[in-house]
Amino acid sequence: MAEEKIQKLIKLRSSIKSKVTILNKYVKVLQSGGPPSDLQLLDLEGRFKKFDALYAQYDELQSQIEVLSDDSDTQELEREEFEGQYYSLAAAARSVLGARPARQYEQPLNRSLSSYEYVSLQQTGGKNLAKATVNKCMRCFRYRAETVQPIMGQLPASRTELEFPFLHCNVDYAGSVKACHIELVTALSSEAYIAALNRFVSRRGKPKSITSDNGSNFIGASNELAQFLLQSELEGQMAQEGIEFKFIPAFTPHFNGLDF
Incomplete structure (x- = not known):
């Protein structure tokens, strides 16, 4: 069984x-x-x-x-x-x-x-x-995928000096900047520019250097502004005031936000 x-x-x-x-x-x-x-x-x-x-x-x-x-x-x-x-x-x-x-x-x-x-x-x-x-x-x-992280360059000497604000400053017409002091001008002339500079100096103090756009990125109607910035008399007037007037390199509008 x-x-x-x-x-x-x-x-x-x-x-x-x-x-x-x-x-x-x-x-x-x-x-x-x-x-x-x-x-x-x-x-x-x-x-x-x-x-x-x-x-x-x-x-x-x-x-x-x-x-x-x-x-x-x-x-x-x-x-x-x-x-x-x-x-x-x-x-x-x-x-x-x-x-x-x-x-x-x-x-x-x-x-x-x-x-x-x-x-x-x-x-x-x-x-x-x-x-x-x-x-x-x-x-x-x-x-x-990881994007390439560029290595930041050394800061220029003008960025590390312990001086009063706006000792080294930039000037640009509606350009890209990190900090700005705005002045309104009545015309694209040396007289109007000097008047705006005097107002700036009375408010912020006299700068040691001013860096300006070289005008190479202006086209069309802005050519007049480029010609104004490149006037030799403007640089001479800055020299009389003890201010170094510089231009950024060609095709580098981003330099106006950084000293070089």
């Missing part, structure tokens, strides 16, 4: 082992080829859900066989062999299934998976999978 029951249990156990063998062959086919398609992954996911419940069925049958069988050593080896095959196949199947979630997370978010997401996916070797997925993504490569 006991022998007949053991034979029935062994047949049921064999059917479970055959299902494991079939899934093992299917996973090897997916691993040997290229990246599995979404349809193949969906099919594997359905099979894996059924496979996940096989161990409980096997454990119940094997426990009954071990109780009824006289050869406990053989049954113990049988259990160890099945468990080794089962867990190895589970790890391989999860590795194949983990490739799809990694791509799904990486593409919209442009990042790798977090540790919490590894746990939720039950992914073995999830860190390596995330690195491989991100490294193969061209969009991620572009986002990780």
